[in-house]
Ligand SMILES: NC(=O)C1=CN([C@@H]2O[C@H](COP(=O)(O)OP(=O)(O)OC[C@H]3O[C@@H](n4cnc5c(N)ncnc54)[C@H](O)[C@@H]3O)[C@@H](O)[C@H]2O)C=CC1
């Protein structure tokens with residue numbers, strides 16, 4: 429089987445995507461080569477069965493991928509991308525780096541290079557990711573279809589109409605899982621403080637977030653309506669929501685957090 433994909437960087441995000449794709453069966457291990465300098469992470473990736481090298485210079489000379497996926501930190505993109513320029517004539521490049529624009533990559537890969545920006549999130553590892561893409565005009569329909577299917581195997585996929593929106597996407601769904609994990613931590617801590625055993629508090633917090641997210645997605649009801657269905661007049665939920673919603677407290681806090689992430693995404697692109 430020929431190599432379809434080179435994955436550059438197999439850290440948190442690279443590994444999550446690869447794990448999701450291989451689990452789904454959409455991609456076979458023999459179709460992937462991972463480039464990862466960190467030995468422990470190479471070891472982890474090798475357990476998925478894909479080919480692994482430590483540096484671009486170790487790639488087989490005759491390898492001709494359809495797709496080069498860049499999953500390194502934004503800060504090292506300019507240093508790393510030139511090692512893969514030789515593939516630009518044939519392959520499409522897909523970058524998941526926050527903030528790094530298509531124009532920046534095209535400066536290195538050439539103006540005709542086919543480039544897709546994608547903002548995934550780590551739930552991709554279990555097929556529950558949110559993948560948002562924006563492609564430049566050099567990406568052909570066949571590649572768009574292949575990438576669309578690949579991404580869909582690890583979660584929901586959406587396009588955006590303008591690349592500028594990628595900073596907002598990053599701030600909502602790219603970083604978003606961390607906000608939810610922190611909410612689970614906070615709800616667990618509050619449960620413990622209220623007297624629950626630690627493991628019980630964690631189970632209650634996790635299952636509540638999971639159940640609420642599934643209900644919001646599957647019922648087709650507006651989240652506000654679902655909130656009202658939990659809130660008995662003058663009951664317990666109303667007492668809690670008076671704290672969270674009073675003076676728009678949580679809405680303002682989340683809005684400030686998302687704006688901080690969006691601004692940081694813009695900075696990372698400079
Ligand atoms: N972690 C997340 O939830 C998300 C991350 N991203 C983006 O994914 C990218 C990677 O982020 P993380 O996985 O969190 O970082 P990470 O630090 O876990 O992974 C980056 C990997 O790149 C490797 N690397 C460094 N130099 C390399 C080179 N020359 N060749 C090949 N690999 C090299 C590192 O050893 C590391 O394992 C970033 O650009 C980030 O903006 C996007 C969406 C979500």
Ligand SMILES: O=C(O)[C@@H]1CCC=N1
Nearest residue numbers: 525526598602603604
């Ligand atoms: O924190 C970050 O910069 C990356 C981008 C989105 C999620 N993680």
